[in-house]
Amino acid sequence: xxxxxxxxxxxxxxxxxxxxxxxxxxxxxxxxxxxxxxxxxxxxxxxxxxxxxxxxxxxxxxxxxxxxxxxxxxxxxxxxxxxxxxxxxxxxxxxxxxxxxxxxxxxxxxxxxxxxxxxxxxxxxxxxxxxxxxxxxxxxxxxxxxx
Numbered sequence: 001x002x003x004x005x006x007x008x009x010x011x012x013x014x015x016x017x018x019x020x021x022x023x024x025x026x027x028x029x030x031x032x033x034x035x036x037x038x039x040x041x042x043x044x045x046x047x048x049x050x051x052x053x054x055x056x057x058x059x060x061x062x063x064x065x066x067x068x069x070x071x072x073x074x075x076x077x078x079x080x081x082x083x084x085x086x087x088x089x090x091x092x093x094x095x096x097x098x099x100x101x102x103x104x105x106x107x108x109x110x111x112x113x114x115x116x117x118x119x120x121x122x123x124x125x126x127x128x129x130x131x132x133x134x135x136x137x138x139x140x141x142x143x144x145x146x147x
Contacts, residue, residue, distance in 0.1 A: 010125035010129055012057075012058055014123075014125060014127050014128035015035050015112075016062065017109070018112030019035075020086060020087045021112060024087050027073075027084040028084075029081060029082065030081050030085045031082075032055045033080070033081075039051060039058060040052060059076075069135070070087065070090060070131075093134075093138055094131045094132075095107060097131075108127055108130055111123075112124065112128070112131070115127060
């Protein structure tokens with residue numbers, strides 16, 4: 001079964017945001033090998049492992065999350081990932097939200113951490129979508145844009 005780009009994005013987003021939430025406020029490295037299985041291919045010309053299509057997809061996901069305001073990072077580590085990544089205020093606020101379906105309970109960030117530890121990728125994607133939705137509402141409210 002082929003997984004769509006959106007599904008892959010949601011899974012990576014869930015894993016990454018969960019990891020950053022768990023380590024917050026301490027920055028952590030986001031390395032391809034930690035989040036994407038088979039993200040490198042040996043390049044004979046360079047005589048080194050280089051990110052393949054899966055690794056490049058991971059890089060694009062992190063760059064998008066940074067541009068959208070959910071996280072920030074210090075530098076990109078020569079194609080292996082990102083150095084000193086940390087949640088932004090908006091990212092943290094979105095992850096601290098409790099889904100409207102629950103009057104009390106675990107925040108979205110706590111649920112992402114639990115899903116990551118249990119290896120439940122299908123849950124990660126749905127939770128990541130909720131986090132991005134909350135973040136979108138936060139931006140809309142902050143700038144007074146129509147929702």
